Amino acid sequence: xxxxxxxxxxxxxxxxxxxxxxxxxxxxxxxxxxxxxxxxxxxxxxxxxxxxxxxxxxxxxxxxxxxxxxxxxxxxxxxxxxxxxxxxxxxxxxxxxxxxxxxxxxxxxxxxxxxxxxxxxxxxxxxxxxxxxxxxxxxxxxxxxxxxxxxxxxxxxxxxxxxxxxxxxxxxxxxxxxxxxxxxxxxxxxxxxxxxxxxxxxxxxxxxxxxxxxxxxxxxxxxxxxxxxx
Ligand code: CTP
Ligand code: MG
Numbered sequence: 001x002x003x004x005x006x007x008x009x010x011x012x013x014x015x016x017x018x019x020x021x022x023x024x025x026x027x028x029x030x031x032x033x034x035x036x037x038x039x040x041x042x043x044x045x046x047x048x049x050x051x052x053x054x055x056x057x058x059x060x061x062x063x064x065x066x067x068x069x070x071x072x073x074x075x076x077x078x079x080x081x082x083x084x085x086x087x088x089x090x091x092x093x094x095x096x097x098x099x100x101x102x103x104x105x106x107x108x109x110x111x112x113x114x115x116x117x118x119x120x121x122x123x124x125x126x127x128x129x130x131x132x133x134x135x136x137x138x139x140x141x142x143x144x145x146x147x148x149x150x151x152x153x154x155x156x157x158x159x160x161x162x163x164x165x166x167x168x169x170x171x172x173x174x175x176x177x178x179x180x181x182x183x184x185x186x187x188x189x190x191x192x193x194x195x196x197x198x199x200x201x202x203x204x205x206x207x208x209x210x211x212x213x214x215x216x217x218x219x220x221x222x223x224x225x226x227x228x229x230x
Pocket of ligand 1: 010015079080106
């Protein structure tokens with residue numbers, strides 16, 4: 001059984017909108033509804049745990065759950081103040097029969113079934129995977145006072161995306177390890193890395209962008225418009 005934890009409990013502070021970015025409309029529906037629709041329609045996904053801000057429960061019910069009637073959402077879980085805590089709460093709600101858990105940012109509405117498929121296959125083969133893409137630009141590692149420390153070789157640098165997918169025992173162990181060692185990660189792969197286990201990168205997509213700032217919404221609208229024309 002494959003379970004998906006979809007994260008929507010952030011504040012969306014960098015979007016500078018009045019509403020959590022998850023509920024902003026992209027083309028024909030809220031961002032989080034695009035994301036949920038892809039997971040709902042993917043045959044490899046058996047259940048969806050949706051993690052939300054408890055203060056937004058009514059918005060979520062009215063604008064998402066009542067309108068789209070997703071059948072695979074088994075639990076609505078309250079998130080925490082940090083992403084990692086939100087994932088942890090989601091992990092506690094996963095069905096006991098789950099073997100593979102996918103963790104996905106609700107703010108990546110352009111995810112596809114193909115990417116989900118690669119993550120599931122990858123997690124079965126390697127235990128821990130992240131979707132990602134090779135970097136296109138040259139990266140500079142900086143000092144705090146903004147001098148260039150060094151330039152990593154471009155072919156060694158990838159951008160991490162979600163979904164990230166794990167065997168359930170590995171991700172549970174990684175979260176417990178992080179709590180014991182006070183590690184706070186910006187993604188879940190990082191927690192597995194801290195534990196000393198390997199994470200494999202599977203092919204994501206440049207279109208699988210995270211809606212973080214207003215110009216990301218413009219890019220996502222353009223990609224969706226283009227996809228519908230072809
Ligand atoms: N997230 C979450 N719980 C948190 C923080 C983040 O569930 N405490 C989720 C967000 O809702 C988002 C994903 O994690 O889908 C990636 O986080 P990010 O893009 O940083 O979203 P926000 O934290 O909402 O945005 P910001 O950092 O600008 O406030
Ligand atoms: Mg954030």
